[in-house]
Amino acid sequence: MGREVSESCLESLLTEIVSSYCNGFYANKPELAARRIEAIGFQVGHQLSERYTIDRQRFTDHLEAIKFICKDFWSELFKKQIDNLKTNHRGTFVLQDNRFRWLAHVSVDPSLDASGSIQDPSAMAENKASQATGMHLYFPCGIIRGALSNLGIPCAVSADISNLPACSFVVRIKA
């Protein structure tokens, strides 16, 4: 029995979460706001992974769990699969989504966008618009981290937005 969630409601909620943490509670501490948003995502991912693995056999290795995230988990969340998965076989995985749903309606002022691509959400102090976009990515990062750690894989997840609305998530598994 599938339950449906209004996409626009969810998107508005996410936008509101980000704006109230960044401009309200932790206006002067973006680091802290990012951590709080990531923690919310972590709990969501933790609970969702419990639910979505209910009819599955146990995973034998990390790759299988990552594939589950890319295919079934992503389909449940975004009605599409991850478009590209890369790995260096040493515990780093790059999950690329060519049209990430939660960024599909984010528009960036073209004059600001000309300043170049941004590599890491934490390293973009100069570009305010991209920084705001990056803030929206801590939540999905937390979801991925929560899901994987519930499956027994401790990891760190960061996001990369070089050309909207494509977006890639970098998963580094802790040895």
Add this chain to the structure above:
Amino acid sequence: MIVCVAVVGHQNNPLYIQSFTEADDALKLHHIVHCSLDVVDERVNNPKKSGPTLNETFLGLLYPTENYKVYGYLTNTKVKFIMVTTDLDVRDADVRNFFRRFHAAYVDAVSNPFHVPGKKITSRTFAERVSTIVKSFGLNAAG
């Protein structure tokens, strides 16, 4: 009849344990559950070729004692479900079905935003749902 069910977290921490007997033997049942955790570890680390399919969540009969049979189930998230029954001829399908419903109840309970992961499940709704599942166990077989 099911006499005891338990949910055990991935660090072998008890999340929920409940016995369903009139007699005062909760301690004995808890002991049986405790012993079965080692069997679960053994099953997972040295899977037998002949046993249930590799990596299946349902682990089958863990071990029989004189009066009880102990069944186990291990989820993807390394949460163990243990069930102790006094029925000596139990159909595998019934047990599978039981664990499936038990797992679904557990998932709903931990999806509660007020539940703290890794802590005991105190939800009354969960307790009621589990006892309904326990009571309905084996009814189909008898009827």
